[in-house]
Amino acid sequence: MAHCGSRPGAAWQPETMAGLQARRALGALAAVAALVLVVAGCGGSGGGYGDSSASPSPQRTTPGALASQPPHLEAAPQPSGSPGFPAPTTEAGRRQLLTAVFDDAQDMWAKIFANSGMHYQQAKLTIFTGDVHTGCGEASSDLGPFYCPADHGVYLDTSFFTALQQRFGVQGGLPPAYVVGHEMGHHVQNLVGTLASVQAAQQAAPAQENQLSVRLELQADCYAGVWIHSSYARDLVSDADLNDALHAATVIADDFQQHKATGTVRPDQWTHGSAAQRRQWLATGFTKGDPDSCDTFSAQ
Template sequence: MGIKFDDQSVDVSGVSDRRGRGGPIAIGGGGVGVVGLLIYVLVSVLGGGSVDPTQLVPQGGPVQGEGPGTGDLASRCNTDGAIQQYDDCFLVKVYNEINEVWTDEFNRAGNTYEEPGLTFFTQGVQTGCGAASSQVGPFYCPPDQGIYIDIGFLEQLQQQFGADGRYAQAYIMAHEAGHHLQTLFGTERKVRAAQQSDPGQANQLSVAMELQADCYAGVWSRLADDRGNVSVGEAELDQAIGAAEAVGDDRIQAKTQGRVDPESWTHGSAEQRRTWFLTGRRSGNVNSCDTFR
């Protein structure tokens, strides 16, 4: 059936387009490469040896209004068929539907949802978490509450990890938005504190964070589907599940280093990621996402 949106309008509020601006990159060497193609969170905080931002300068608050360079995006994405044709327009549309669903859910609970920012970049970008390169893959930066995506990653996801299809991209966006929920809920702050006080538990806590973001992605998928915001069929769900599995630590380790070392996992196995996405998808309720048990 494909992916059906309830409407075709694309809203670029909160979006920054910094593609083609290069941008300063100050990233540590070894270990980035393909391993960095995890869906990364806590870029500067966890590091995990793969990212070494030179500074951690919280810049406070989500991105407000339209960011730089979005004029073209707004007009191009609001033409007939643009959402289907262009990756960036599709992603902004998914971002819109994510914000819509979570805004309603927060309101229902008597709370206020703050939208995350969304920045497209190429090569490298300065963030509230320091400088980051495309090699880390899409990520969320808690201090500036921004989601950062190099659209080239989506091609790599497809080519190197075999994660195909538009709904795989929607899952990625929903996962990053899941990290935003963790910031709004205060989970990220608590986990970061726990990791600092007990570094021996840092990886295990990171895995729980990532699996929870997968679960939140599943919850969004269910809610968006039930409400008709983004209707999908079985084939689309398989795309999301395929992507969740493709970025499992065991899959990536097997591919990049030829062996699997669970001690070093930061995101969880393919099976865990699939299971938690489906837990959220089945329940449609964030309370089902207690991955810290």
């Protein structure tokens, strides 16, 4: 797995709350991963380089490649009035934040599934450092945060969040919450059958494996945005909070990591998407608050 790069420089421009609406109009997509472990961070989510003008356009994936479409999910419930996102200052504080966000996201998705007439199976949270045993096998901190479909487990390595803060300049409490929301997005994909459909499509068309992987990861970003919209209402999330999350989406995007590592950008090797794509879909989920707006597979 690739390691995260350093904090981006002038190529990345912070986005304001008003700028989120404009991001919804951008139409850059690519692929998705249905590997045994579905990853979202430095061990598997890449970093972000520049904006849409700096990111080469990925190859398009045939939307009909998936064997089946997921069922309709109702819009997110009204905001819960949860508090804002103060940055944790201790290891215990970080674990507390991650657990609180996981529980809040779990509650939101359970309500969405219930409102949609569907059964929701609880995800399981494991916060670890170093190596960890999962239903998908042994994993190490090099992998970053990930989701294991076999045991419905969300696995969060605390060193990943330390690296985001100390090495990449990612501040605030919303970036860790965004990562948790992304992994919970993979859980939703598992429950509605998207992961299985993508894996089948990848096996049927190996040449589209990376393209499908990107679309899967971008959808998980969008689902994370749905959670931010629902559980932490707009009036409780400042421009600074959102910029922190968008910054995190930038530094874990494929084009940023590639550029930092090699000085070049290879869209054909992306598995999670560019900085512009990841910001776009996170913003889409946030502004819409509707899982059905997260159809990255049909988007052009």
